Amino acid sequence: MFESTRPRPITNPLSSSWRQNNPIRPKQCYTTPFISLGKFNAVKPTKTKAQQRADLQSEVDRFLNKGGAVAELPKGISGLQDGKTVSHPFSPSNNQTRTPVLDQVKAIDARKKPTPPPKATRRAKKVLITDDFGDPIRWVWQESK
Numbered sequence: 001m002f003e004s005t006r007p008r009p010i011t012n013p014l015s016s017s018w019r020q021n022n023p024i025r026p027k028q029c030y031t032t033p034f035i036s037l038g039k040f041n042a043v044k045p046t047k048t049k050a051q052q053r054a055d056l057q058s059e060v061d062r063f064l065n066k067g068g069a070v071a072e073l074p075k076g077i078s079g080l081q082d083g084k085t086v087s088h089p090f091s092p093s094n095n096q097t098r099t100p101v102l103d104q105v106k107a108i109d110a111r112k113k114p115t116p117p118p119k120a121t122r123r124a125k126k127v128l129i130t131d132d133f134g135d136p137i138r139w140v141w142q143e144s145k
Contacts, residue, residue: 124142
């Protein structure tokens, strides 16, 4: 099947020598999954939709020829259980009665200590001292009032 154990050098898939040595078209080569066969590396050819449909039809035919049977159901019957539709677990019909806990929540909130509002902190401000002509002389930290 494979002539040598050494992998072939990578060539340009658009060159004529590549097309002569490789039966797979370049488009299929890039879109197919890569299979590793130990020392050998190969590219798995893809199946077209028509080939997939034919394979599926042949499998169904083989199953029916062996004596298999397909049970046909009327439309909509498969979605019913015991002749009734399955209720959704989050539907309003499955609501449970709830225990009111508002009194307990208020009691817990009443025990909490109120937090005092944060005090405004006085921070020193950096003020620029200038001379009579507006030229900067130095910076001074000044307490805010």
